[in-house]
Amino acid sequence: MKNIFTILLPLFLLTVSSCEEYTDITPKGALVIDQASQFHEMVSLPGRGYPINNFQYLSDDQWMKESNVIGKTPNIDIINFTFNENVDRVSLMTGSSFYNQSYTYINRWNTIISLVDDSKGDADTKRLAKAEAKIYRAYDHFLLVNTYAKGYDPQTAASDGGICIMNKFDLESQPSKSTVAQVYDFIQKDIEEALPYLQEKPLDVYHPSLAFAYAFKAKVHLFKREIASAKAAAEKSLSYNNQIFDLVAYSAQGGPSVVAVPAANNVEVLSYMYMIGYNEMNFVSNYVISPELRNLFGANDARFNLFFNTTNTNNLDIGANTAYWATQYTRFFYPTVGMKTTEVYLMLAECYARDNKLKEAIDILNTLRAKRILAGGTVELTVPATRKETMELVVNERRRELLLGFNRFFDLKRLNTETEYAKTITRVFPIVNKTVPQQTYTLQPNSRLYIVPFPLTALTKNPKLTLNTDEKVPF
Template sequence: MKSLLLNTIKIAALLLVMGLSSCEKYLDIVPKGKKIPTTLADFDALLRDEYGNQRMDITQAILLLNDKFETASNLSYYKLYNANYNWDENADRIAFNNSDEGTYYNAYTAISTSNLIITNAGSATESSDADRKQLIAQAKILRALNYFVLANYYADTYEEATAAGKLSVPLILSADIGAAYTQVSIKELYDFMLKDITEALPDLRAQGATILHANIGSAYALAARIHLQMGQYAQALSAANEALKQNDKLYDWTEFYNKYKTQIEAPDQYVNAPSPMGYDFVENYSFRHGGRQYSSTEVNIRTDRATRFEQGDARFASRWKLRTVGADTYFKSITTGFYNYGGFTTTEVYLIKAECQARQNDISGAMNTLNAVRVKRILPQYYTALSATTVQDAVKLIQRTKGNELILGITPFADMRRLNKDPDYARTLTKTENGVSLSLSPASHLWTMPFPQGAIKNPGNGTITQNVNK
């Protein structure tokens, strides 16, 4: 396997220094211009490295969902893009995945940094014991979050009956180059993620040093997400409620829309309003970038994807606007700034809670929780409180809102994968592309991404088995 620290470890001597069993093995000579971390601040600098450790590239999942508009030139140039975007069952995505490795190596970069901190920050100087424990706990949450992305990208979704018998992804517990690892089962990986969270919670605080640092709320939000993915609704509901005790604020997108209404509604005007979804977003438990970590606009949205938003959705209308350029018509991004695609927000936790309430037959409670989110999104002239009479109807309404609210993050992809295993909720995606009708079956192998060729051809001190045939 490639060096997992290649893109993130800016203190190069760490590769040789960390993870050793005794102080006698530390380097006697520090490479010129480099520094061996000794203080807590040194280790903390690694955790908050936004380019290396605080971004989450899930491009292929977004393309598969058709949650963005992709240009014909990109589809022509990037064969893997085209295979996923146009649901080509015959494409050899393994052969195509020789350069699109961002998801895999970004995640394992952050995991490697987490491993380094977990192993070594306990002896950091210029800090209290509580501060050292907190940083180690934050690294465990970061590690578990990245394993969740990997598990729901490169392996089958969790099913209790089969999880112990199917392979997931490599479980790597060391930052050392050449460290041994095992490609564990799906069940083993999920158990490990929950273990990391359980161990971390006692040492976390209500607030971290920055919004990049995990806190109590983000740990419970991650636990709720994982338990929901496992179909453990009581545990997910309990964790969601604990997260909401830490923060239950919801941003009012109707107010944002009214504030910028003139420029949003002006014909042929695409002046960018500031994104409210950045570091100081009121809904944040913790923040993490998507594939990019610099201030920018969002991706553009397909016109058929836009139809799945509710009428009067101020959140959608505040972020995208219909535009035609040449032969292309799409919804163009009209905000600029930063976007919390990879962290945790109260909206996700509210909607996890709503689904868990519905699954446990508290349908009215589920609808109340769902409507608490919707009333902050749907413009008053369009808003009507939703109701449901069956669990299935309630879950479908919740998922409609959740898929729209969390668009461009990993959650809609993970949700659809788990729901596709249930005939009550499985859904075939359809579209028309260049006059051709296309569809994506709930049972398609395309829902699992192939490991990149770099990982397969250079596995290091372990073995990796592809989880798909193409």
């Protein structure tokens, strides 16, 4: 076979339907890639989407409008919102955009990793392309394992069912499911192999920077409770980018109605990824925050006061004390499923708290709050007497700062593996409607609902893929 790689890239998203597309004949309209620089450019993928609709209402930060629940046939949203463990989730999960898209991205990264060494060009570019693809491959596996498996527990991770690791380009592969520990080992191996070759300032913002890579490394260590390593990686990330966007000063300027902050102008952003796409923040009426989270913000938090709506009757039940993000992405870009510098600060604060360095943890929170809390609010938190109380302050700050996306769902799962920090969620519903009985719904820390079932499309295609809960497949 000639040394030619034929890759179809409609809309910049790699989709390959069969192995026959790697041939000696270039299909009409295809893009021939045989240069290392071209493989490197393929890492850039604007518009990467990670929908959260399979699990968003399991978070205590999210809420549903009452008319979308009462009298409706239960769908996955209602099942999750009412914490109903008695309904057959598996049959409802016929497909999953998140699952499909994540593995499509992994296929893209594997294509680059597998083929770049045989391309034309210098060795440094090949190493860079491979390193960037490995960081993103690790990131996608991280999102998948934290969605479809139990949160990492050092006591059980070696036996807990995980996901299928895809470490090579193979369209016919039916891999066996790995354990949670094996997936994390794979993720960390990719990270460590990539770090020596990544750049502080990559080709464009859709390529991973060293600041992002070390932030991600810190996150993986934190989820594994490898606190010293998480702390070191967080500090390394902040050595490349430690900027915090000053929302207090921004509020004094008039906020998003006066001063637009598009994506390129938000200095906190470490990675540009989305729940849906560039303009997702135009549609966050679908992402109503809970009364609990709204109360957590208080009256003088710029994160709430600048961006949320509490009065729109089309999107909210007035009187339920809920709210939704009401700021267009062109007026203020807010990262959801990617990473940003403030998450790194919060990870560092958690590391200090877990290491019983309570003052250091609170000092970091206060550094962030100085650029978040408006006049009249409490900027300076006092140092609690215990680690548990300090951790509660850190976790609450994470809830206020890391909105939407995966963060709260993943945090609940990982913290629920620790008795000291596990949370039983209670949800009283409805609040406004008086025509149906009000009920209290409860989600226990060990509920199987936290482990999202694999979609039926994946289960039917790969007999080796089995559920990570005791639920039954309909075949």
